[in-house]
Every structure is written in structure tokens, then in C-alpha cells.
Amino acid sequence: MDGNGRWAKKQGKMRLYGHNVGTESVRACCEYAVEHGIRYLSLFAFSEENWNRPQDEVNGLMELMLKSVLGERETFRKNNIRFRVIGDRSRLSGQLLENIDMVQDETASYTGLTLIVMLSYSGKWDILQASRRYAADCLAAGKELPLDETGFAAYLATAGIPDPDLMIRTSGEQRISNYMLWQCAYTEFYYTPVLWPDFRKNDLELAIQSYNRRERRYGKVE
Numbered sequence: 001m002d003g004n005g006r007w008a009k010k011q012g013k014m015r016l017y018g019h020n021v022g023t024e025s026v027r028a029c030c031e032y033a034v035e036h037g038i039r040y041l042s043l044f045a046f047s048e049e050n051w052n053r054p055q056d057e058v059n060g061l062m063e064l065m066l067k068s069v070l071g072e073r074e075t076f077r078k079n080n081i082r083f084r085v086i087g088d089r090s091r092l093s094g095q096l097l098e099n100i101d102m103v104q105d106e107t108a109s110y111t112g113l114t115l116i117v118m119l120s121y122s123g124k125w126d127i128l129q130a131s132r133r134y135a136a137d138c139l140a141a142g143k144e145l146p147l148d149e150t151g152f153a154a155y156l157a158t159a160g161i162p163d164p165d166l167m168i169r170t171s172g173e174q175r176i177s178n179y180m181l182w183q184c185a186y187t188e189f190y191y192t193p194v195l196w197p198d199f200r201k202n203d204l205e206l207a208i209q210s211y212n213r214r215e216r217r218y219g220k221v222e
């Protein structure tokens with residue numbers, strides 16, 4: 001979800017205003033996903049690198065996260081949405097964690113859309129934490145445990161969640177920015193110049209139409 005700051009600047013407003021309006025885009029995309037039976041929608045809300053932004057902006061984003069989590073409880077219930085947060089929990093505040101956990105528990109048995117918010121997340125962090133946990137299991141077992149791709153994926157923070165079919169990047173940037181590095185091995189990428197606060201259902205529709213025209217061969221021929 002990129003381009004909030006530039007969007008705000010264009011309106012002569014503070015960056016946080018852009019982040020706020022960006023939550024409207026989140027709502028629109030969730031609605032679209034529910035309406036079209038999309039099973040998983042993950043949103044890159046805050047990266048490990050984003051901790052290096054000015055403290056005011058970081059605080060504002062964390063407050064916005066807390067407000068959204070609490071504010072959307074009713075939407076989750078009504079729409080059968082399972083809510084998950086994935087990322088480095090050690091950097092999040094106790095209050096935010098408590099509320100995230102509450103809403104995760106509350107929605108754990110919902111069977112519609114799984115909405116995943118990547119918060120304090122980065123792809124390299126995920127691969128490292130998975131490697132550390134695998135190494136710890138080996139130590140505990142006193143031997144090198146067998147490991148294959150499926151086994152390694154089970155150590156990732158995204159365990160149990162299918163790899164993304166489509167990755168959409170807004171605001172004209174064309175890079176992966178440390179997103180799901182392992183999980184995106186065969187993901188289709190879609191880039192749009194639209195800034196995140198302007199990204200609405202019709203933009204998501206265009207991205208999915210583009211995806212539907214593609215042929216996925218996974219390195220094979222036909």
C-alpha cells in the first residue's frame with residue numbers, strides 16, 4: 001500500500017492524512033474481496049524498514065492500526081472475515097498486541113476472507129526467524145533434522161497461508177521492498193501508478209483482469 005505520503009502532499013496535507021484516507025482503500029478492497037470470494041488478502045501495512053521513519057509518523061501509524069483493528073471488529077463479524085497480523089511482534093506495543101490478539105481470537109473461527117496485515121514485517125526477517133527456529137529444533141533434537149521446501153515454509157510466519165497468486169504494488173514503484181521474498185517465488189506482479197489512497201474497487205478489478213489474462217507455467221512448458 002504505497003503512495004500515502006505523496007497523495008497527501010499533493011493535497012497540501014500532512015502525511016498522516018494520507019495514511020488515514022488509505023484506510024478507506026483497505027475497506028474498499030476488503031469489500032471487493034468478500035464480494036468476489038477471494039480467500040486471502042494480505043496488506044503490507046508497515047515494514048521493518050518503516051521503523052526508521054520520524055517518530056511522529058511511526059506513532060501515528062501505530063495509532064491508526066489500533067483504531068482500525070478496534071473499529072473494524074463489527075465488519076469482521078458481519079462479513080465472516082478472519083483477521084491475522086504477521087510480523088515481528090517484539091517491536092509492537094503491549095497495548096497494540098493485546099488488541100490484535102483479542103480480534104485475532106475473536107475471528108479465528110470465521111471461514112470467509114482471511115485478511116492478513118503485515119505489520120513490522122519484512123521478508124528477510126521472516127526467513128531469518130524461520131532459520132533460527134529450525135536451528136533451535138535441531139539443537140533440541142540433538143541432530144540435523146530433515147528439511148525440504150514444505151518443511152521450511154512451515155517455519156515461516158506465513159505458515160498455513162498459501163503463497164500469493166498476485167502481488168499489487170501501487171504508486172508506480174517497481175520493486176519488492178523486502179515483502180514476502182520466499183512466498184513470492186512464482187507470484188504474478190502488477191504495478192499501477194495509482195496512489196494507495198485513490199486505489200478503489202475498480203483498480204483492484206483491473207489488477208485481477210490483468211492476472212486472469214496471464215499464463216502461469218511455473219518454469220514448465222505449457
Ligand code: IPE
Pocket residue numbers: 001002003004005006007045046047050061171196
Ligand atoms: C505507504 O505510503 C504506507 C506505509 C508505508 C505505512 P508511504 O508512506 O510510503 O507514501 P509515500 O511513498 O511517501 O508516498
Ligand code: MG
Pocket residue numbers: 002003004
Ligand atoms: Mg512509500
